[in-house]
Amino acid sequence: MKGPVEVLDLTGVPCPANSARILLKLAQRAGDTLLDIILDDGEPMENVPASLEDEGHKIVARERKGKQWKLRIQKSL
Amino acid sequence: MKIYLDNAATTVPDPRVIKAMDAFLGKRVGNASSLHSVGFQAAVAVEQAREIIAGRIHARPEEIYFTSGGTESNNWAIKGIAFTRGRKKGHIIVSEIEHPSVLEPVRWLEKQGFRVSYVGVDREGIVSVGDVRKAMTAKTFLVSIMHANNEIGTLQPVSEIGRLCREERVFFHTDACQSFTKENIDVRCDSLDLVTLSSHKIHGPRGVGVLYIRGGVKIEPMMHGGKQEYGKRAGTYNTEAIVGFSKAVEIASVGDAVKVARLRDYFIGKIEAKIEDVVLYGSRHKRLCHIVNFAFKDVEGKPLAALLNKKGIFISTGSACSANSLEPSHVVLALQMSAASAHGAVRISLSKWTTKKEIDRAVASFQRTVDHLRKLKR
Incomplete structure (x- = not known):
């Protein structure tokens, strides 16, 4: 059984630093890994999902929590 | 010879630093704040550098703020904290052997109504933690004591001073330009709130530095303009210098x-x-x-x-x-x-x-x- 999914809290981290931090985190992980990220609503939510999909990663779940979002990302193989 | x-x-910059910088100079032209893919490459490089430097002092990446060097970082740490005081002003403690980029800002603040105590050192150049404690008053809000002296090389008891400041709820800044990568710096264990780092002292490029600001510490920006560095330090990223700085940290x-x-x-x-x-x-x-x-x-x-x-x-x-x-x-x-x-x-x-x-x-x-x-x- 796989361990708990790592969470990267990007509260307050602006674009495009937030996307960059996610890509760096995914690059450090093995293939087919999952990563949960916490993102602010607004500009981060408008930009980050698209930039991750541009890099081939999949957003497999998204959940709104007040003014923030929790996204589950699957690293591209 | x-x-x-x-x-x-x-x-002298390390050749590996120059090589890392060369990959950006004139080749990868994007602005690290731009949202298009060319800018994004620069943003990834900046964030990677931030992670590397944060790791070296046991900080979180979002606590690392890039500046133009040690002088800016020292000025920002001191004035940025002082400016949050408003009309309250208050009291700052520094040592007599600080770098001019610490001494001159506090002298300037004295002219603006702040009170400053200059604690002495012993014959070896070491600040006494007891002297710092004695200098503290109810109005003290900041202590700035260098990690190691730039002229005589003496290491200061920053961990003990950090602990004292944390107990007394006073911010503690240390200028670690000379000691960074030569001595262990652990911002958590040493109870550091603000730390100045410089690139060109460690075989990195000139014109880039860092101010570590502990998460939760309120500080006024010194450079107003764009929203770079979480809105706290405006100015286009000096991407190649930042990349060179982090490479120098990796090599050290x-x-x-x-x-x-x-x-x-x-x-x-x-x-x-x-x-x-x-x-x-x-x-x-x-x-x-x-x-x-x-x-x-x-x-x-x-x-x-x-x-x-x-x-x-x-x-x-x-x-x-x-x-x-x-x-x-x-x-x-x-x-x-x-x-x-x-x-x-x-x-x-x-x-x-x-x-x-x-x-x-x-x-x-x-x-x-x-x-x-x-x-x-x-």
Whole structure:
């Protein structure tokens, strides 16, 4: 059984630093890994999902929590 | 043969640093704040650099703010915290041996109505934690004591001062420009709220530095404009310099520091064995690996440095930022030495590339030059 999914809290981290931090985190992980990220609503939510999909990663779940979002990302193989 | 022994002033960039920077200079042109893919490459490089530097001081990436260097970071730490006080003003504690980029901002703040205490040091240049405690008042909001001194190399008890400040709910800033990567810095264990780091002291490029700001610490920006650095430090990212800085951090090793410390001790031993009436300033044991500071009886520091310069040996008298001053070193004066003694101080600073052969040649030149100057004087 796989361990708990790592969470990267990007509260307050602006674009495009937030996307960059996610890509760096995914690059450090093995293939087919999952990563949960916490993102602010607004500009981060408008930009980050698209930039991750541009890099081939999949957003497999998204959940709104007040003014923030929790996204589950699957690293591209 | 030219022998560069002024590495506390600045270092020669490592070729691996230049190579890392070269990948960005003129090739990857994007602005790290742009949202398109060209800019995004630069943003990834900046964030990677932030993670590397954060890791070296046990900080979180979002606590690392890039600046133009140590002077900006020191100014920002002190004025940025002071400006959050509004009309309350208040009291700041610094040591007498801080770098001018700490002393001048606090002197300026004094003119704006803040009160500043300057704590002294002992004969080795060490700040007493008890003196810092005694200087504290109910109005103290900031203590700034350097991690290690840039002229005499003395290491300060930052961990103990950090603990004291945390107990007293006072912000603690330390200027770690000289000690970064040479001494362990752990912002959590050492209870540090603000830390100044510089790139060009560790074989990185000039013109880039960092201010670590602990998460939750409120600070006013010094540079207003764009929203870079979480809106706290405006200005287009100097991507290639930031990349070079992080590469220098990656390269810097404990092994290098140990090697330099051995060479430093060899140099001190040789000078003390070969030249009479020499005083070593600073601590013998609590000293940075690369800085040595000597005074030779009846010899002025400036002519000694000038004559050695003619022989291709490059040293300094005090910090590079005050090397043109005719005033004696405020650091050596703080060691309770006479002004004449302070005028005699010369700083020799090594690097990971300094060799034993260079040290032997430098010692021989010191011997001849000191002897020559003493004959003129006596």
